[in-house]
Amino acid sequence: KSGDYKDFLSRLEAGLDKTGSKCLAWCLMPNHFHLLVLRGERPLAELMRRVMTGYAVGFNIRYRRSGHLFQNRYKAVLCDADEYLLELVAYIHLNPARAKIVRGMAGLKKYPWSGHKALVGEGKAGFIAREQVLRHFGSSLRSAMKKYEEFVEERIGKYKRGEYSGGGLIRSIGGKEAALSLIRGGEKEAFDERVLGDGDFVERILKMEGQTRSEVMPREEIIREVERRTGIKSDKIFSASRERAVSAARALYCCLRKEKGRASGVELMKELKISCGGVAMLVQRGRGFWK
Known part of the structure; x- marks a missing residue:
C-alpha cells in the first residue's frame, strides 16, 4: 500500500539525516528494496536499525500483527565506488522495468517509488543526493539529466538478475580507507557482506591492511x-x-x-x-x- 511505502521513505529520510549518510539511488519493490548509500559519520547498522525496526513496529501496529516482518537480515555489498557507482545507480533504478512492473523509460519516469524520477527532473529531489550523482554526467543540470537518462536507457535489458544486488542493501563507501575501517570495526557481524569490484578489488583491499598513510x-x-x-x-x-x-x-x-x-x-x-x-x-x- 502507498501508505506503507511512504512510512518507509519517511523513516529512511530521517535515518539518513541522523547518521549523516547520503542516498545515491533507491527503489522500493513489492517484496524488497534496494538502496545505494554513501555511509556517513554513524555506522550503517544504525541507519538500517532505525529504518527497518521502526518500520516493522509501525507495520505490525497498523495491521494488528506480531512477529518478524522481514524474512532475512539485510545484505550489504562493499563496492568499488570509482568503477561501479554509475552502473549501480542504473541497475537499482531499472528494477521496476526488469520486473515488468512498468514498461520502458516512459514507465520508469512515472514509477513513484524510486529515485529515478528525481534524477530526470520529473519529481523533487527529496532525500536523494541528486547533485552528487548527476555531476558525473556534466556540469549543467539539464544536460546531466539528459545524459543520465540516456545512460540508463542504454542498459535496459542488459543486466542479469542479481548481477549487482546484495538482496537487500547495496552499500557504497567512498574509498578504501573507509572500507578498511568498516571491516575492522566489527560492523560486519550485523549483516551478510559481499564485495563488488573488479577481479583484483578484494585482493587490493586486503593488501592495504598493512599499509600506512606514509x-x-x-x-x-x-x-x-x-x-x-x-x-x-x-x-x-x-x-x-x-x-x-x-x-x-x-x-x-x-x-x-x-x-x-x-x-x-x-x-x-x-x-x-x-x-x-x-x-x-x-x-x-x-x-x-x-x-
Whole structure:
C-alpha cells in the first residue's frame, strides 16, 4: 500500500539525516528494496536499525500483527565506488522495468517509488543526493539529466538478475580507507557482506591492511615515474592529445594515482578532464603497463 511505502521513505529520510549518510539511488519493490548509500559519520547498522525496526513496529501496529516482518537480515555489498557507482545507480533504478512492473523509460519516469524520477527532473529531489550523482554526467543540470537518462536507457535489458544486488542493501563507501575501517570495526557481524569490484578489488583491499598513510605515493613522484617510464612530459599527459604514446602515459598515470596515490575517481576526473567511465577505462589499461 502507498501508505506503507511512504512510512518507509519517511523513516529512511530521517535515518539518513541522523547518521549523516547520503542516498545515491533507491527503489522500493513489492517484496524488497534496494538502496545505494554513501555511509556517513554513524555506522550503517544504525541507519538500517532505525529504518527497518521502526518500520516493522509501525507495520505490525497498523495491521494488528506480531512477529518478524522481514524474512532475512539485510545484505550489504562493499563496492568499488570509482568503477561501479554509475552502473549501480542504473541497475537499482531499472528494477521496476526488469520486473515488468512498468514498461520502458516512459514507465520508469512515472514509477513513484524510486529515485529515478528525481534524477530526470520529473519529481523533487527529496532525500536523494541528486547533485552528487548527476555531476558525473556534466556540469549543467539539464544536460546531466539528459545524459543520465540516456545512460540508463542504454542498459535496459542488459543486466542479469542479481548481477549487482546484495538482496537487500547495496552499500557504497567512498574509498578504501573507509572500507578498511568498516571491516575492522566489527560492523560486519550485523549483516551478510559481499564485495563488488573488479577481479583484483578484494585482493587490493586486503593488501592495504598493512599499509600506512606514509606509503601513499605523492602526486609529484607519480608524475616523475610516468615521465621516466614513458618519456612523455607532464604537460602532454594533461593535454587533450590522443597520440598513442601520450594516451598510454595518461593511462599509467591514472592507474598509479588511483592505486599508489589513493586518488579518488572524482579527483582524476578533474585532473584529466574526463568522465567517470573514462577514468575506469584508463585505470584498467594502466594496470597492464604497470605490471
